[in-house]
Amino acid sequence: xxxxxxxxxxxxxxxxxxxxxxxxxxxxxxxxxxxxxxxxxxxxxxxxxxxxxxxxxxxxxxxxxxxxxxxxxxxxxxxxxxxxxxxxxxxxxxxxxxxxxxxxxxxxxxxx
Amino acid sequence: xxxxxxxxxxxxxxxxxxxxxxxxxxxxxxxxxxxxxxxxxxxxxxxxxxxxxxxxxxxxxxxxxxxxxxxxxxxxxxxxxxxxxxxxxxxxxxxxxxxxxxxxxxxxxxxxxx
Numbered sequence: 001x002x003x004x005x006x007x008x009x010x011x012x013x014x015x016x017x018x019x020x021x022x023x024x025x026x027x028x029x030x031x032x033x034x035x036x037x038x039x040x041x042x043x044x045x046x047x048x049x050x051x052x053x054x055x056x057x058x059x060x061x062x063x064x065x066x067x068x069x070x071x072x073x074x075x076x077x078x079x080x081x082x083x084x085x086x087x088x089x090x091x092x093x094x095x096x097x098x099x100x101x102x103x104x105x106x107x108x109x110x111x112x
Numbered sequence: 113x114x115x116x117x118x119x120x121x122x123x124x125x126x127x128x129x130x131x132x133x134x135x136x137x138x139x140x141x142x143x144x145x146x147x148x149x150x151x152x153x154x155x156x157x158x159x160x161x162x163x164x165x166x167x168x169x170x171x172x173x174x175x176x177x178x179x180x181x182x183x184x185x186x187x188x189x190x191x192x193x194x195x196x197x198x199x200x201x202x203x204x205x206x207x208x209x210x211x212x213x214x215x216x217x218x219x220x221x222x223x224x225x226x
Contacts, residue, residue: 004155031212042218043156043201050211055158098205098212100146103155 004104006092012110018080022105024073025094033101034067034077041096043091049075082111116204118217125224131189133220135202142192146214147176147187150199159200160187191211192224 004088013019025032033048047057051071058066064083069075079086089108093101117136125131135145144163148156162169162176162185170184175188189196199221205214 033213043188043215045213048211048213052149058211088148093155097210098130099144100158100161101212101214102157103157106155 004094006104006107009105010108011084012112013085014079014112018078019082019109021077021090023075023092023104026102027073029096030095030098031098032075033093036088037091037107040058042075057071067082084111088109092094116202116215116217117224118202120220121218122210122221125192125222127224127226129192129193131192131222133187133200134184135136135217136184136213137204141206144205144207145178145185146203148203150201156201161193192225194224194226197222
């Protein structure tokens with residue numbers, strides 16, 4: 001298996017622009033997680049899905065952030081409008097049977 | 113109650129030494145305790161995990177010690193090598209009950225000096 005796939009790997013955008021991050025989980029996994037990692041705040045869980053249904057979005061920082069999972073093999077995290085403080089590495093992870101999580105390589109987002 | 117407290121924040125060990133990282137939790141409903149290893153520029157990757165029905169699990173040079181009554185668990189890296197230099201995260205989850213949602217510690221940056 002190719003593992004969790006994220007795109008793009010790097011994104012540089014200007015403040016106010018819309019940013020869409022994409023994730024393809026490992027085939028057969030039924031849970032998907034979006035994390036944000038920064039030096040200051042560490043690894044933060046933003047939202048997670050189980051069987052394509054959002055279970056807990058309490059970690060989403062504000063209404064500018066939204067996430068969807070239209071099917072079992074694809075999820076997006078959207079930031080609109082983006083701000084410099086959104087600059088971070090965003091990870092997607094998937095899990096089967098509620099045990100270990102498999103992380104993707106991450107998307108490094110820079111908002112100028 | 114959902115916090116997992118990890119210490120130390122950073123650790124420097126000589127090659128061949130033992131690295132020890134500690135974590136403590138509050139929620140007694142947690143039933144799965146993984147450790148993740150993260151190298152710069154990469155995503156965290158599962159290193160070793162334990163369930164609370166055992167007090168110790170060993171895989172190669174890596175050992176988890178688990179103390180259920182104290183609600184603490186620790187990672188021991190024996191014969192530490194420069195290639196072990198990475199950031200280590202402990203985590204705790206309620207497994208299937210919570211669809212695998214994990215609460216992560218803040219991470220420990222390990223540097224192994226040659």
